[in-house]
Amino acid sequence: MLCASTNLLMVRTVADAASDSENQASQVALTIPAGAYLNIIDDSVFKSLGEDGSAEQAFDAGYVEFDAGKPTLFVSSNTGLMLFVKSSGFTGPYPKATADLMLKDAGSQHVNGMFRQYRSLSAQEQRITRHYSEGVKNEEHPCQYKILLDYAKDIPGTYEATVIFTLSTLAI
Amino acid sequence: MKKRQLILILCFTVVFLAPCVCIYAVHDSDKAVSTVTLIIKPACHLTIADEAVSETLIKDSSAEGAFDAGYVEFELNKPTLQVSSNQSWKLSVKSSGFSGPYSKESTDLMLKNDGAAHVSNGFSDYKALSTSEQEIASYDKGVKHEDHPCQYKILLDYENDIPGEYTATVTYTLSTSGA
Numbered sequence: 001m002l003c004a005s006t007n008l009l010m011v012r013t014v015a016d017a018a019s020d021s022e023n024q025a026s027q028v029a030l031t032i033p034a035g036a037y038l039n040i041i042d043d044s045v046f047k048s049l050g051e052d053g054s055a056e057q058a059f060d061a062g063y064v065e066f067d068a069g070k071p072t073l074f075v076s077s078n079t080g081l082m083l084f085v086k087s088s089g090f091t092g093p094y095p096k097a098t099a100d101l102m103l104k105d106a107g108s109q110h111v112n113g114m115f116r117q118y119r120s121l122s123a124q125e126q127r128i129t130r131h132y133s134e135g136v137k138n139e140e141h142p143c144q145y146k147i148l149l150d151y152a153k154d155i156p157g158t159y160e161a162t163v164i165f166t167l168s169t170l171a172i
Numbered sequence: 173m174k175k176r177q178l179i180l181i182l183c184f185t186v187v188f189l190a191p192c193v194c195i196y197a198v199h200d201s202d203k204a205v206s207t208v209t210l211i212i213k214p215a216c217h218l219t220i221a222d223e224a225v226s227e228t229l230i231k232d233s234s235a236e237g238a239f240d241a242g243y244v245e246f247e248l249n250k251p252t253l254q255v256s257s258n259q260s261w262k263l264s265v266k267s268s269g270f271s272g273p274y275s276k277e278s279t280d281l282m283l284k285n286d287g288a289a290h291v292s293n294g295f296s297d298y299k300a301l302s303t304s305e306q307e308i309a310s311y312d313k314g315v316k317h318e319d320h321p322c323q324y325k326i327l328l329d330y331e332n333d334i335p336g337e338y339t340a341t342v343t344y345t346l347s348t349s350g351a
Contacts, residue, residue, distance in 0.1 A: 033200065040204035048211040055215030059258065064210065071206045079199075101208060145208050151215070151256040151316035159210045168201040 036077040038167040039138075042070035045145060059149050068106070069142040073165055078135040080170035083128045085163060087121035093157035098122055100148040101161050105129065107141035118146050125166065132170065216257035218346035222250040225324060239328050249286070249321035255309070256317055257348055262292075262310035263320065264345045267301040273336030278303055280327040281340050285309060287320035298325050305345065 045066045049055035058064040075083060089098040099120035105111045110131040119126070129141065147159075225246045229235035238244040255263060265283060270276040279300035285291045285308050293299070295308040309320055326338075 036200045036202050038202040038204045040206060043204065043206040044209070045206070046209045046211075048213070049215065050213050051215075055213055055258075056217045059215050059256065060217060066208070071204075073204065077200075147208070147210055149212075151217075151258050152314045153258075154212055155259050155314060156212050156214045159212065161208045163206040163208060165204045165206065166201060167203075169199040 032078065034077075034079045034169040036075075036081060036167045036169045038083075038165060039074040039076075040071050040165065041074075042067075042072060045070050047147075059151050059154075062150070063102075063146050063148050066145040066147075068144045070145075071143055073141040073143065075129070075139045075141060075167055076135075076137050077167065077169055080130075080132040080134075081136070082130045082168050082170065083141070084125040084166045084168070085121060085128050086123060086125045086166075088162040088164070089123060090159045090161045092159035093155050094153070096154065096159055097148075098161075101163070102146040102148065103128075103143055103163070104146075105141050105143050107139070109139060110136075111141070118144075121163065128165075130170075212258065214257075214259050214348040216255070216261055216346050216348050218256075218263070218344065219254045220344065221252045221254070222247075225250045239330050239333075242329070243282075243325050243327050246324040246326075248323050250324075251322055253320040253322065253344055254317055255315055255320060255346055257311075257346065258314040260310075260312040260349050261315070262307050262347060262349055264305040264347070265301060265308050266303055266305045266343050266345075268341040268343070269303055270338045270340045272338035273334050274332070276333065276338055277327075278340075281342070282325040282327065283308070283342070284323045284325070285320050286323065287318070289318065290315070291320070301342065308344075 047064055047066055049058050049064060073083070075081065085103060087098050087101055090096040090101070099122060101121050102118040103115065103121055104118045105115045105128050107129070110129045112127055112129055115126075115128045145163075227244055227246055229238050229244060234244075253263065255261065267278050267281050269278040270281070279302060281301045282298040283295065283301055284298045285295040287309060290309045290311040292310045293307045295306075299306075324342075
């Protein structure tokens with residue numbers, strides 16, 4: 001009776017040893033830094049006020065507007081962001097005031113209220129847009145320039161200004 | 173014992189928290205440049221207000237006074253010219269001469285420019301017009317909405333100026349000059 005019991009126990013042990021499993025763990029780590037990408041199209045704009053009446057019309061109005069949507073900025077960021085703008089000021093026949101160059105951003109989202117209408121640029125950075133937390137992908141900012149004109153100051157010649165747009169992510 | 177705990181906490185902070193802070197403090201930026209170019213050519217604009225003036229000399233009244241004085245003056249500041257220019261400019265005037273019962277002398281029509289500035293060629297007082305252009309104001313810089321209130325005067329002579337209607341057209345020309 002004793003012998004019979006022992007044999008039965010061994011069979012069961014063998015049966016249990018027939019399946020096996022083992023686990024190994026693998027870790028995947030990805031560090032994503034803050035990333036921002038600014039794309040610009042139609043970055044160079046040009047206007048010539050001629051003797052065809054366009055100059056008189058512009059001077060009488062006190063300004064000349066450039067084409068709408070030129071330039072257009074595309075903003076991408078994986079975190080909160082700020083978009084700034086500053087101007088080099090004009091080169092030309094005389095030191096035309098930097099503030100005579102104005103900009104508006106017709107973008108539908110996240111635009112600073114002040115830039116929804118034309119606002120004078122300066123040599124210091126001014127914030128065009130800011131938003132916190134979530135990122136954006138190819139958010140469009142169609143801009144438009146306007147230059148103030150004054151008969152008494154704006155003598156004939158070529159006036160040029162460089163405008164620098166800077167996109168920065170917000171530090172978390 | 174407390175000192176050891178403090179050191180352990182400090183080490184934990186340095187080893188584990190500092191890298192986290194560094195990772196999240198890093199931020200990114202991108203730049204884009206745009207150029208704006210504007211070419212301005214010489215531009216000027218002349219407007220005129222109260223350009224048509226008329227005067228009727230009445231028998232036994234104003235006519236006699238005017239003939240005795242030798243002239244009739246029209247209203248002040250009629251016409252008033254407004255000059256805008258973005259560089260040196262000159263304003264000229266010429267007359268068509270009179271049409272009327274006889275060929276009254278062009279020079280019988282006189283003009284005075286009461287502008288506060290830049291009046292030239294003696295037109296700050298009455299000066300006879302002619303069918304050739306004469307400069308009445310000029311300046312070597314740009315101006316904006318500069319007023320030139322003018323006044324006409326017509327010379328009269330009992331012997332020449334028979335009754336009738338005399339009309340003259342006066343043309344003002346604003347032009348930019350120089351480079």
